[in-house]
Structures are given as structure tokens and as C-alpha cells.
Amino acid sequence: MQYLEFEKDLEQLDKNLEELKHPFNEEGGLSSVNNSQIDELENKIKVKIDEIYSNLDGWKKTKIARHENRPKAEFYISSIFENFQQVSGDRNFGEDDAAITGFAKINGESVLVIGQEKGNDTQSRIKRNFGMMRPEGYRKCIRLMKLAENYNVPVVTFIDTPGAYPGKGAEERGQAEAIAQSINCCLGLKVPIISIVIGEGGSGGAIALATSNKVLMLEHSIYSVISPEGCASILWKDATKSKDAAEAMHLTAQDLYKYEIIDGILIEPKGGAHRNPDLMSSKIKQEILSHIQYYKSKSSIEVMNERTEKFKNVGNNLPADIVSFDGFSNRKIKDNFNKNKKVIYITLLISIATLLGLFFFLN
Amino acid sequence: MTNWLDKILSKAKAAGAKLSDSFKKKTIENADLWSSCPECKKMFLGKELKKNMHVCTQCDYHFRISADERFKIFFDNASYEMIDTKRLAEDPNKFKTELKAYKDQLKSAKKKTKQIASLVSAHGKVNGLDMICSSFDFNFNGGTLSMQSGQNFYQACEYAVKNKVSALTVFITTGGAALQENLFALYQMPKTILGVQMLKENKIPYFVVANVNIGGVSASFGSLGDFHIMEPGKKTIWGFAGKRVVQGTISEPLPEDFQSASHVITTGAIDMITHRKDQKNVISNLVSILLKKEHVQQSTLSGSEEAQAVNQ
Numbered sequence: 065m066q067y068l069e070f071e072k073d074l075e076q077l078d079k080n081l082e083e084l085k086h087p088f089n090e091e092g093g094l095s096s097v098n099n100s101q102i103d104e105l106e107n108k109i110k111v112k113i114d115e116i117y118s119n120l121d122g123w124k125k126t127k128i129a130r131h132e133n134r135p136k137a138e139f140y141i142s143s144i145f146e147n148f149q150q151v152s153g154d155r156n157f158g159e160d161d162a163a164i165t166g167f168a169k170i171n172g173e174s175v176l177v178i179g180q181e182k183g184n185d186t187q188s189r190i191k192r193n194f195g196m197m198r199p200e201g202y203r204k205c206i207r208l209m210k211l212a213e214n215y216n217v218p219v220v221t222f223i224d225t226p227g228a229y230p231g232k233g234a235e236e237r238g239q240a241e242a243i244a245q246s247i248n249c250c251l252g253l254k255v256p257i258i259s260i261v262i263g264e265g266g267s268g269g270a271i272a273l274a275t276s277n278k279v280l281m282l283e284h285s286i287y288s289v290i291s292p293e294g295c296a297s298i299l300w301k302d303a304t305k306s307k308d309a310a311e312a313m314h315l316t317a318q319d320l321y322k323y324e325i326i327d328g329i330l331i332e333p334k335g336g337a338h339r340n341p342d343l344m345s346s347k348i349k350q351e352i353l354s355h356i357q358y359y360k361s362k363s364s365i366e367v368m369n370e371r372t373e374k375f376k377n378v379g380n381n382l383p384a385d386i387v388s389f390d391g392f393s394n395r396k397i398k399d400n401f402n403k404n405k406k407v408i409y410i411t412l413l414i415s416i417a418t419l420l421g422l423f424f425f426l427n
Numbered sequence: 428m429t430n431w432l433d434k435i436l437s438k439a440k441a442a443g444a445k446l447s448d449s450f451k452k453k454t455i456e457n458a459d460l461w462s463s464c465p466e467c468k469k470m471f472l473g474k475e476l477k478k479n480m481h482v483c484t485q486c487d488y489h490f491r492i493s494a495d496e497r498f499k500i501f502f503d504n505a506s507y508e509m510i511d512t513k514r515l516a517e518d519p520n521k522f523k524t525e526l527k528a529y530k531d532q533l534k535s536a537k538k539k540t541k542q543i544a545s546l547v548s549a550h551g552k553v554n555g556l557d558m559i560c561s562s563f564d565f566n567f568n569g570g571t572l573s574m575q576s577g578q579n580f581y582q583a584c585e586y587a588v589k590n591k592v593s594a595l596t597v598f599i600t601t602g603g604a605a606l607q608e609n610l611f612a613l614y615q616m617p618k619t620i621l622g623v624q625m626l627k628e629n630k631i632p633y634f635v636v637a638n639v640n641i642g643g644v645s646a647s648f649g650s651l652g653d654f655h656i657m658e659p660g661k662k663t664i665w666g667f668a669g670k671r672v673v674q675g676t677i678s679e680p681l682p683e684d685f686q687s688a689s690h691v692i693t694t695g696a697i698d699m700i701t702h703r704k705d706q707k708n709v710i711s712n713l714v715s716i717l718l719k720k721e722h723v724q725q726s727t728l729s730g731s732e733e734a735q736a737v738n739q
Contacts, residue, residue: 228646230668230676235686236694240645240667248620248651267604267613268646268667275617289613289643290606298606299526312524313609323519325610375617376581379574382516 065338066132070116070124074335077109113335120284122310122319126292128284128336129263135341137164137179137222140262143345144352145170145177153204157237160201162193162225163273165208167217170349173356176212178205178273179222182263195264196229199242202272206249209257218356219257221273226291228269243272250275251372254364258355260330260348261285261317262337277371278355279325281317282344283332288315324381464488466662480703489658489703491600491638493540494562498549501560501596501707507551510559512582514543515574522607529607536567544575545601548583550592554711554722559587562598565639569602572644576605577615580648584622588629594714595626596634599649603642616647623651632717634710637697639664654713655697656706657688665691 067075084102120128128134141148145168152159164179180197183189212219228239250257250273257276265274265287281287290298292310297303320326330347333340359367460473466488476483480500481490492500499505522529537543545567550559561583563570580597587595604612626633635652641664657663664670666686674681684690688700701709708724715722 228667230672232673232677232679232681232685235666235668235673238650238694238696240640240665241650241696243646243667244616244620244648244650247617247647248624251617251620251624268616268643271613271616272646287610289604289609295606299524308524312522313606314520314522315609320610323610325614372621375614376621378614378618379515379519379611382519384514384516 068124068127068131070127074109074112074116077105077112081105081109110334113339117284117335120316121307122286122313122316123292123307125284125316126264126286126306126310129286131336131338132184133338134263135337135344136184137181137224137262138184139341140222140345140348141166141168141177141179143342144349145175148177151208154200154207156203157200160193160198160204161191162195162197162229163201163205165204167212170220170356171353173353174215174217175352175356176208176217176219177222178208178219180225180270180273182224193229195225196227197225197269197272198229198231198234199237199239202228202242202246205273206246209249209253213253213255216255218255218359219253219276220352221257221259221276223259223261223265223270223274223287224263225266225269226264227266228272243268246272247275251375252368253371254368256355256359256362256367257371258352260351261287261326266291275371275375277359277367277374278327280328280330280351281320281326282330282337283317284336285317286315287317287320287326288313325378462490466660482703487659487702489638489660489663491565493566494542494547494564494598495540497562497598498551498560500703501598502549502551502553502558503555507549507560510548510550510579510583510586512543512548512575512579515578517575518607519574519611520608522609532568532607540564540567542567544573544579545570545605546572546576546579546597548579548586550586550590553594553596553707554725556593556711556714556720556722557590558710558714559583559590559592559595560598561595563600563644565600565602568605570600570639571602571605572612572615572619573605573608574611574615577612577618580619581622584625587631588625591629592631593718593720594632594634594710596636596710597648597652599635599637599640599644601639601641601644601649603644613643616643619648620651623648627653630718632714634713636701636706636710637663637665641666641669650696654699654710656699656701656709657691657697658703659688659700661687661689663688665696 081102084098084105141164148166148168150164150166152165162180164181166177168175168177180195181192182195183192209219228243258278259274259276259280261270261274261281263285265285267289270287292306292313293303295309295313296305299309314320317326317329321329330351333343337344461470462473462476463470464483464486466483467486469483469485476490481492481496482488498507517533518530542564546561546563548559548561552558561580584595604615606612623633633653634656635649635654636656636658637649638658640649645665646667657665661684664686665688670681670686682690691697692700711722711724714720
């Protein structure tokens with residue numbers, strides 16, 4: 065298990081517990097099991113996890129969202145769906161392993177599953193290109209979403225990517241156009257799309273597959289227009305300011321839910337999804353099922369309208385600034401003040417001088 | 428005794444310095460009359476440059492001009508009507524750091540450009556055809572796509588459909604999505620695409636004319652034009668990730684003209700590279716062919732060349 069820098073205390077406690085539970089003592093003999101001590105320590109660990117995980121800022125959440133032991137799309141797909149049949153290729157250029165795509169059933173309901181996969185170890189990470197999709201990946205998804213639409217099969221997407229791949233070939237094959245077409249396809253799809261951000265929702269690479277009816281996020285996942293590191297290097301010209309950037313950007317599930325940008329948060333097991341992946345996947349499964357059930361009674365036009373209204377109206381609920389409302393009236397006053405600065409200062413000076421003069425004169 | 432005298436003297440000095448500063452500022456403002464070409468370093472009188480549509484007479488460098496200047500060049504007789512839009516929250520993400528507040532940044536950008544957002548739209552005639560033109564302004568916060576810009580574009584599309592205009596052209600000079608607005612900016616990608624879908628449903632030709640088209644803009648409405656036109660030049664950009672970011676991910680050196688007009692015309696991302704003085708005619712010609720409408724082509728000579736031709 066990988067421990068993050070703010071989990072140092074937890075690491076020590078976990079180690080102690082392991083020692084207590086170990087059947088052999090240091091001399092190699094059988095250790096006497098002290099149940100009350102184990103219980104006490106387990107309680108302590110619970111309290112510690114609560115303490116750490118109830119008080120997470122944007123930067124800590126970013127670290128958890130990128131945790132190497134965090135369950136990835138491949139795990140969720142295998143644990144949630146039945147009869148998953150993987151399919152591949154964009155029929156034009158190639159196959160992109162950063163996105164796992166296929167048809168499956170979930171409690172008897174047919175779905176198209178698309179999962180951005182980062183990989184679990186060095187080998188699989190290279191194979192999956194760290195979850196960074198290429199144009200052919202998006203084009204593969206477009207092809208399959210249209211196929212699903214034709215057979216009235218809903219779409220489920222798992223979002224977990226640092227962003228679309230910024231390579232030379234990807235640029236030359238039209239990365240921008242592929243993302244734009246993918247969003248375009250999602251917006252016009254007659255079947256419902258349910259997206260779950262399971263880790264990192266990175267910019268255009270994420271929204272290409274998250275222009276959906278329901279955008280859900282796991283409790284400790286993030287979703288942003290640029291990585292905190294990228295934001296820091298652009299605004300501060302200093303990548304070490306990532307922590308400040310993560311704070312200012314409001315990229316956590318909680319912030320985004322408050323802004324009414326996403327539609328729901330899935331609470332993770334205590335201490336993050338990686339401490340109990342099975343519990344997490346059963347929760348996600350329930351959530352997907354309830355949404356599929358909900359959309360069963362909706363017509364394709366209702367499904368499409370719900371989606372377009374959502375993206376059309378984002379931010380419209382926030383109060384517009386009064387100053388910006390009546391244009392530049394505020395500016396005019398300021399401009400006039402600036403123009404007449406000298407006159408105003410001189411009259412002020414003269415009046416003060418006369419007052420002082422009067423004061424001394426009267427004395 | 429000397430203490431307060433010193434104080435007054437130092438204050439007077441500071442005031443004097445301020446005064447001379449303000450004078451200096453004025454002389455710098457005067458220098459604005461002059462501009463130099465970033466490509467070949469030739470000096471221009473502002474007036475001269477304006478006459479040549481802000482294109483360098485020596486090396487054909489296309490300056491990144493304001494929305495206002497775009498409209499003046501694009502519409503017949505430089506006459507057009509701005510399209511008013513609904514105002515949304517200015518700083519929806521409440522972006523606060525120890526740096527200059529985003530709100531203040533917007534305020535100074537508004538003052539500088541006299542626009543409400545980086546993208547504004549206008550309605551007018553182009554070679555006799557009824558058209559709408561949206562344009563980014565690079566001087567407004569680096570031409571970043573904000574929530575208000577997305578709203579402005581969406582409403583321009585609505586306006587185009589309602590008034591049954593002949594075409595909508597968007598001039599793109601952008602730095603991508605406004606990262607200070609985080610998802611509010613990212614969600615403008617689907618929103619602007621909804622606008623484009625509306626144009627396509629109503630058979631209104633949609634033109635993209637780009638100088639710098641990158642990031643969230645190129646990955647949304649900037650890549651879905653019926654026609655993609657690019658201005659010439661080494662400093663033009665069409666792509667998703669910036670050149671520096673791409674260079675960071677691969678080991679071999681990138682070609683010098685990577686992502687510039689001469690490169691992306693070979694990769695198939697754009698239809699043509701067109702000089703600023705010809706853009707109007709190319710667009711009106713295509714519209715007249717597609718919609719079977721009459722249009723009046725104008726001389727492709729710029730103002731100064733025309734004067735010369737008349738003299739000859």
C-alpha cells in the first residue's frame with residue numbers, strides 16, 4: 065500500500081497493528097495474541113483515518129485521486145458488469161489502449177461501457193499510456209456510441225485521465241477535432257449517458273466523454289480544466305505553487321457539487337476507495353442501476369433535452385454582477401474623477417490652507 | 428526642526444518623481460502611434476498599418492488584431508451592429524490567490540477593450556450578404572474562453588437562426604479555456620457546440636477563421652466549422668496542446684513550423700490559408716455557391732494599394 069505524505073501517522077499505526085497480528089514473535093516462537101490491544105489499535109486507526117480524511121484540501125484530494133492503489137476502470141468494469149465483451153479500433157487508424165470499450169450487461173440491462181484506464185504497474189501504465197487518449201481513442205468511442213444508439217443501449221463512462229495525449233502524432237491526426245466531435249456526438253445521442261469520475265477528470269480529455277446526462281464523482285476525485293501543476297506554471301510561472309493552484313481552482317467533487325456543475329457525489333469507504341475497492345464498486349453498481357431505471361421511462365427527446373439544457377444553463381443560476389449589468393456607468397464616474405484630479409486636489413489644498421490661515425489668524 | 432523639513436523635502440521629491448512619471452507615460456502613449464512588426468522588426472506608423480488591414484507590408488505578418496478592428500475590416504463600409512447578450516456572473520469560480528485577483532484582471536481587460544468578454548459578436552453586411560461575425564480579442568485576458576464568452580457565442584448562433592442570416596463567421600485568436608473559471612469554462616465547450624449544432628440544423632454556413640486556435644476552443648466550436656480558414660504566418664497556431672507541452676512529451680525535435688498554417692494544411696486540419704484581404708471574398712463566394720445567392724465581390728486591393736492604382 066502506498067502512503068501519501070499526510071498519512072505518515074497512519075502508516076506507523078498500520079505497521080504496529082501488523083506486528084501485533086503477526087503469529088510469530090521476534091524470537092521465532094508463537095506470539096501471544098492480545099485481542100484487547102488489537103481492538104484498541106484498530107479503533108485508533110479508525111479515528112486517525114476519520115481525522116485525516118474529514119479534513120482534505122484540494123491538493124490532498126489531488127494526491128488521493130492519483131493514488132497508485134486506487135481502483136481503476138478495469139477493476140470496476142470487471143467487478144460491476146456481467147458478460148463484458150471488449151471491442152476495439154476506430155476503423156480508420158488504430159486502437160487506443162487508454163480507453164477500454166465494450167458491451168456488457170448490468171443486472172440484465174444492456175450497456176455500452178467506456179473506461180479510461182491508467183494502468184496499475186509500470187508495464188500496464190505504458191500500455192495504457194497513463195490514461196491519456198489519442199484521437200483514435202475518441203474516434204473509437206464515437207463509433208461505438210453511435211452503434212449503441214442504434215440499438216437503444218445506454219452508455220456508461222468511467223473518467224480517469226490526466227488529459228488527452230499531447231504527442232506529435234496525436235496533434236497531426238487531429239486531437240482537437242476528435243475531442244470536439246466526441247462532445248458533439250455525446251450531445252446529440254438519443255440514449256442516456258452516465259459518467260463517473262473515478263479519479264482524475266483532466267480537461268478536454270475528460271469532457272469529451274463526460275458530456276452526459278448525469279456527471280457523478282467519487283468523493284475524493286477531482287475534475288478540472290487544467291492540472292494544478294499546469295495552472296501553477298501558467299499563472300505563477302512556478303510549478304511548486306501547485307498546492308495554491310489546487311486550492312484556488314475548486315476542483316474537488318464537493319466544490320463542484322456546490323456549484324451545481326456535477327449531479328452527484330458517491331461517498332467512498334473510510335480512508336478512500338483503495339481501502340475497500342469491493343464496497344466502492346458495489347456502491348457504483350447501485351448508482352448506475354438506479355439511473356438506468358430512471359431513464360427507462362424517458363423518451364429519447366426527453367433524454368436529449370435534459371442533457372442540452374444542463375450544458376446550456378451552466379452558471380446561469382449564479383447572480384450576475386450588478387456593476388457589470390449596467391455596462392460602464394461606474395467607469396464613467398471614475399474617468400471623470402481621473403480627468404478632474406488636478407482641479408479637485410487644488411481646490412482641496414486651497415480650502416485646507418484657508419482653514420489653517422483662519423485658525424492661525426484667530427489665534 | 429530639521430526632521431520635519433527633511434520629511435517635507437522627501438515628500439516633495441516623491442511628488443516630483445510621480446509628476447515626471449506621468450509625463451513619461453504620456454510620451455509612451457504617443458509611441459503607440461508607432462508599432463513594429465514582431466516578425467521582421469519593420470517600424471510602422473499606426474495609420475499606415477491600419478490601411479493595410481494590420482498586415483506587415485514587408486513580410487505579410489498578420490497582426491493579432493482586436494475584435495473591433497476585425498469587424499471594421501470584415502463588414503461592408505465598416506458598418507455593423509453589436510449583438511447584445513445576457514450578462515452572467517463575472518467570476519463564477521471565485522478564483523482567489525495571492526496574485527492579482529481574477530476579478531480585477533477582468534476589470535482592466537474590460538477597460539482596455541471596452542468589451543464585456545473576450546468574444547463579442549456583430550451583425551452586418553459582407554459583400555451584400557447578411558452575416559454575423561464573432562471575434563475573439565487577444566487583448567482581453569489572452570483571448571481565453573470564459574463563461575461570458577461562451578454565452579456570447581451561443582447567443583450569436585441563436586441570433587443567426589432567428590434572423591435567418593446567410594452565414595456566421597468566427598475569428599479565433601485565443602489562448603484556450605479560462606483556467607481561472609475551471610469547469611465553468613470547460614463546460615463552454617459543449618455549450619458552444621450546441622450553438623454550432625443549431626447553425627447546422629438551420630443550414631447556416633459556419634466559417635472558422637483562425638490566427639491562434641488552441642486548447643478548449645480548438646477542441647470545441649473551433650474545430651467544427653463547415654470551412655476552416657487560416658491566416659498565413661509562422662506565428663499562427665492550430666492545435667490542441669501547446670508546442671512546448673508537445674516538445675516536453677517527445678524526445679525528437681519538432682519541425683520548426685509545427686502547428687503553424689503551413690504545417691496544418693498538410694495534416695488536413697484546415698481547408699485553406701488565406702490572406703486577410705481575401706478572407707471576405709472567399710467567404711462570400713462560398714456562401715453564394717452554397718445558398719445560391721448573389722454577392723458583390725470587392726476589389727482585393729487594400730486601401731493604400733487602391734489609391735496607388737487610381738493614381739496610375
